Amino acid sequence: MGELKLMKGNEAIAEAAIRAGVDAYFGYPITPQSEIMEYLASEQPEKRTGMVLLQAESEVAAINMVYGAASTGKKAMTSSSSPGISLKMEGISYLAGAELPCLIVNVVRGGPGLGTIQPSQADYFQAVKGGGHGDYRLIVLAPASVQEMADFVGLGFDLAFKYRNPVMILSDGVIGQMMEKVEFGEQQPRRTKFDEPWMLTGKTPDRPHRIVTSLDLEAVQMEKHNLDLQAKYKTIRENEVRFEEIACDDADYIMVAYGSSARICQKTVKLARESGHKLGLLRPITLYPFPSERISQLADKVKGFLSVEMSSGQMVEDVMLAVNGKVKVGHYGRYGGVIHSPEQVLCGFEEFLSK
Amino acid sequence: MGELKLMKGNEAIAEAAIRAGVDAYFGYPITPQSEIMEYLASEQPEKRTGMVLLQAESEVAAINMVYGAASTGKKAMTSSSSPGISLKMEGISYLAGAELPCLIVNVVRGGPGLGTIQPSQADYFQAVKGGGHGDYRLIVLAPASVQEMADFVGLGFDLAFKYRNPVMILSDGVIGQMMEKVEFGEQQPRRTKFDEPWMLTGKTPDRPHRIVTSLDLEAVQMEKHNLDLQAKYKTIRENEVRFEEIACDDADYIMVAYGSSARICQKTVKLARESGHKLGLLRPITLYPFPSERISQLADKVKGFLSVEMSSGQMVEDVMLAVNGKVKVGHYGRYGGVIHSPEQVLCGFEEFLSK
Amino acid sequence: MELKDIIKPENLVYKRTECLTDKVLSYCPGCGHGTAHRLVMETIEELGIQSETIGVASVGCSVLSYDFMDVDMTGAAHGRATAVATGIKRCNPEKYVFTYQGDGDLAAIGTAETIHACNRGENITIIFINNGIYGMTGGQMAPTTLLGMKSSTTPYGRESALMGNPIKITELVAQLPGTYFVTRQSVHTPANVRKAKKAIMKAFDNQKLKKGLSFVEIVSNCNSGWKMTPVTANKWMEDNMFPFYPLGDIKVDGELVKK
Amino acid sequence: MELKDIIKPENLVYKRTECLTDKVLSYCPGCGHGTAHRLVMETIEELGIQSETIGVASVGCSVLSYDFMDVDMTGAAHGRATAVATGIKRCNPEKYVFTYQGDGDLAAIGTAETIHACNRGENITIIFINNGIYGMTGGQMAPTTLLGMKSSTTPYGRESALMGNPIKITELVAQLPGTYFVTRQSVHTPANVRKAKKAIMKAFDNQKLKKGLSFVEIVSNCNSGWKMTPVTANKWMEDNMFPFYPLGDIKVDGELVKK
Amino acid sequence: MMNEEIIIAGFGGQGVLSMGKILAYSGMMQNLEVSWMPSYGPEMRGGTANVTVILSNERISSPILNLYDTAIVLNQQSLDKFERKVKPGGVLIYDTNGITKHPQRTDIKIFQVEAAAEAARINNLRVFNMIVLGAYLKLNNYLKIEHIVEGLEKSLPKRYHHTIQANADALKIGMDIVKPYTVLVS
Amino acid sequence: MMNEEIIIAGFGGQGVLSMGKILAYSGMMQNLEVSWMPSYGPEMRGGTANVTVILSNERISSPILNLYDTAIVLNQQSLDKFERKVKPGGVLIYDTNGITKHPQRTDIKIFQVEAAAEAARINNLRVFNMIVLGAYLKLNNYLKIEHIVEGLEKSLPKRYHHTIQANADALKIGMDIVKPYTVLVS
Amino acid sequence: MAKMRGAVVVDVERCKGCELCIVNCPQNVLANIAAQVNSKGYPYVYMKNPGDCTGCTNCAVVCPDGVLTVYRVKE
């Protein structure tokens, strides 16, 4: 068993990054995730593991520093919150296009615009449908506890390198700011020897020079690259779907909720069952790939799905696409920075029932 | 009848902007849309109408200049292509959050990343689902001819001011670079006297000072603002859906396609009918609001829909959401900068039939 | 003579300008933002240009400055205030346009917008509050943070090898052809406040005369971020900030001031 | 003596460096990009650091420089080359890292990244091709376009009131503490090529010595964008660009060169 | 089963968050499941702050609650907001300092602790929140005092460890001065 | 019904796009529907260029085509690419300059125009593309010559209007020198 | 020379007790009220030595929160 600590979700990400042997963090402060960089700074990762920590001049610079570091095969990450993530959109599209592995953390706050610094889940579309230009996908992980904030750093890098694809941890101010117990694994050493054919390690006489780029002026070549990307995304959809089912076995209705909403909905399940509703909860852990197939199966035996998100309804579209008209699908959620309580979700569910 | 010219789509936008009495254009060069700013520069709009033309230091600066101009009630616009539009995501979210009217043109090219400069329709998600953070929507217009490139400038500003919402013209390299005949209306004067309660015109003693912002630190207030936005979007969905139906009356199958793909599909309809298929075409003119209701109606009488886009399949999700499982839905499209020919689409349709 | 005999309208020598709203400022006790706000608004009152002024608030502790300054104002995205101001001024050349920005906003994320608005010589006024730290987000290092200075992202003091050098953006923009008046002031003593006021007045005057861009830096405390009381913060500022960011005019009437 | 008697391996005095690939350059006839490419690659060959070098291409005509330079390279997003280089160098301090950027890339959209990489004193080399225009996208105004100069977005000549002033970004970055060597060169005559080569050599040497950032501007023609033949373009460059962008060292060994 | 859901609310600067932190750490020392969920805002002063702490011997579901077993409130605004959020039969503890409108509910147990006054009296304003915490602990015995002290150690940065004794003493004071308050039904 | 679908292809710099532009303008002068769709690339030299021109008396659907009524090709690469894209019975016009692999199809009409050679002969390389255009016009009479000249005027910037006569003359040359080419079936 | 007499009116609810006016008063007129706070929880200043005030306005000029209004008469 590893070390047990009481920590904020943001701090857990930072500690996990050091322990996972991450090579570099580049970031720019923004609430509610500044603790990630602050924790790192206080831990002096350059001394603990030699990890690079740099406060960039902006989010745009930070994501492009990640791009540079990742080009050389290093494990690089950045984090921000909604407006800062929007600024990274071009860079993220480049990373996806150049097939570079990296980890991007979005501790979402209420939008649009400067919005509010309170928690939100309204960046779902941006994360899973591609807020940047072009046909690309991120692997999106949605932690629902401080423990998962820590665990998904390692998992994120594993997936990122396995598929040479940027991975996003989509969290929010609830998970980022709350403290819970978290258990850390042993310190992993930073990799020192590695050389895959895509990594810029310096052209030696025995190999051609290597190029990392997302450009191909030839449309036909670019289409081929896109087809390769799509094939990769298909593999990801086939192999990397992760979700958790809570009280779904005998459920008449199922809520679909991720991250902080999933935590809240766990209590709603309990409250609902106390008042006689056979309500279950499906918690997507990966938002992309989305557990569409499982939802489609469940749609054959339940009476309806309620997507619960702190947004005006974004993931609900993916639920609908999975259900494809078999049973009714609804959405409940507070938004703009307001967090729904388990009781409010229950009311929302009862209203959904009556519709 | 107005003046008839032969022009590129990009040039038509620029000429239309001058004639519509637009107050300002702020942009940064990028292929395949640089002709918009170049045409404006050659026309010296500061002399023709007093319109402001400024080449900004970046796309980020350009969208924020638009934000400034729009704050004062001016008709301001910008244009770019995919990577440049990604850089504008934060700014666009701010404009939507602050409810500022403006026009943003995206002449899409193949992505992701630097991609290619050839035409593409792979920025659909970004445009209609919100590439920026938070729950916001743009009104998205998809011109399918040079004439519409011109016409949608005026229409775009009308809608933008009617709803105090940013409007996007989502075009691509085909429509931007092709020349066709285009008829222009009379020169509209630039508005000189205007003063709506949201416009920053200088605080006079008879009124309180005005504030344009997208911030509310109070989550409950921010949620209220979001509810207002959602109500507005609902009104837009109810009132502003625009589409065109071609040979849908007796169709067994219907293609859904916008912009350049819709032009290509028009020929496919002809080819298909020649080979005995009762194929129709529904062309969404507004991508947001999407003609979901009409598609849902048509789903009651046809056997299937094929979404034809120069992307790996983005709009197809909106088609599926509208059809909601009633009949089968497929996608056909080349991408990464490759343009499908009418014949290729026909093959794609025949394959869809056989599935 | 009793106080009540002195406190009569005819004896009034100083009161808060009417160009500030009644709202209580959201700043920490002793924060220079409040004084800077007041000086800008006094200037606008004295020039009688309240109805012709449009302000641009930035993202930082002063994000709510539009609540306090009783002129029409817009809130720009972080770092983009000068781009927003450019958009406003180009479309409304007859209006007085100013930005109010912190050092993170103006000299980190907004560097490109700052440099290019200055280089274009937009006919606007920039009020730049340099407190050497990111106040709003909790005291992280700013581009202006001094070497050795502690912040929440440099808890052991800023080291140039790790976190780079403090930047003198004001000296930099003074090099550009588009800036007409560039000065560095402070508002921590009555004398400095009065000087700063004159500088701000000049900055708005220049705008009237269409001279190009005026740039007024105000070196200020962020006692919260620095973790000091306001009084010691001001002392620390004199001892540490002023040697690196010396007060005084840097460019006047388009000419660099010889040192 | 006949030519064939001269053309023998032992008489070879000049050949293309092996550090360039065999691909035919994608540049217009007479474009300075080609010469600049060659100088950088000659330097790398002569220093014997091909296997230790990682280059960063930028977006502009030289976007494909990674196809021609036979070292490991990455293509940065428009304007972000120095941020990308920072990411590379910080993680690989033992590698030689350089960026190759145009004026649009480095001095317009990339201004913030340029200024801050220079200010932090990243231990990298920046090769900056200033041709006063956006070549790749079809000859639009660049931040460096001279007043009066025509471009596709200033078809009647650049006017400062409308489109701002040309920016001397090189002089600007020389002001920053993090730059160690800042110079302006050209490659349009053999003598200038040889000087430029020395400067580039010095820039890479400094990197070896961990001296901080070296910045080599090369004023170059964009004959296509200027709509001239290569030979007249070079002449025009001498007559018009050099007076505004004077050649020579600006900062050497961390000290500004007195003029 | 042990499951305690607490809200602590007051002005920023009153030590609300660290009070919650000590509870959470103490719970952890005792092998309980814990969650600590603060309200958060910009660094600017003068606002209100609150924190939800849950201590349980089961996996904690929602860290966000609508109703609480115990509410500890330190100013009028917080009293106004959280009095109605105590579960019937639950506990409300408040400091009377600055309170003009006292609680009204008769279906909950209400206690007063004059912590501000007491802290002023012993001339150590810093231990104000420990006095309040002492009051809470008096009414709840599921946390062992040694775990509280361990929690204190964990949650205080090293440079403040010399204050632990004073803090522990303050806890005792709180335990002594807490007193029930009965709403007079008029 | 009149509907002519043309592809013109060659090196960048050979005047391919402007040839298409003149056709489009001429069609417009004659009240036809027209579309002109170029390939486009970065400004760097040395690439190939092509343009699809459609002239029709009906609303034009797809500006992107797979097959053409007429292909006008000016270098080997374009010949290789577009010969197979001429509709059966359609027309292929090419300049033999630099062509090493001549067309092979027997189900289309093929014409040669030695425009490069002729332009060199009359010492005016600039009118090269007009000679080619002349060849096309010789084979098609749906465009009136006065509309072509109007098209020329419209498509040329004012500062080149003095060259209109030379261009019109070049059209005539093209009409004269165009000649059928017969594929020898081996 | 006529002596100046001044008076300072404190807008108690705006004051945050930062003490900048106190240290900048050349006459040592002002002090923070001890053990009392306004409704925002801040201590606030008052004229501790009212007789010494010359109405120089230094305090008001340096106050970030626009708390002070100053009156002056020649005595």
Add this chain to the structure above:
Amino acid sequence: MAKMRGAVVVDVERCKGCELCIVNCPQNVLANIAAQVNSKGYPYVYMKNPGDCTGCTNCAVVCPDGVLTVYRVKE
């Protein structure tokens, strides 16, 4: 002093006929071939006055396209 004799080898397919080498040759050795182009469509240079070449490398040094290889001998 020994006279230098030089020779320049032109990689015809790389040459773009930009003439920079021509104007920078102090000996006036080089010229563009008239009325002939390489497979990319460019005219290219040749040694018009080969006897005058001193092998100074100026041409090669200034050629953007790395077209020229230079040889030199003492005569």
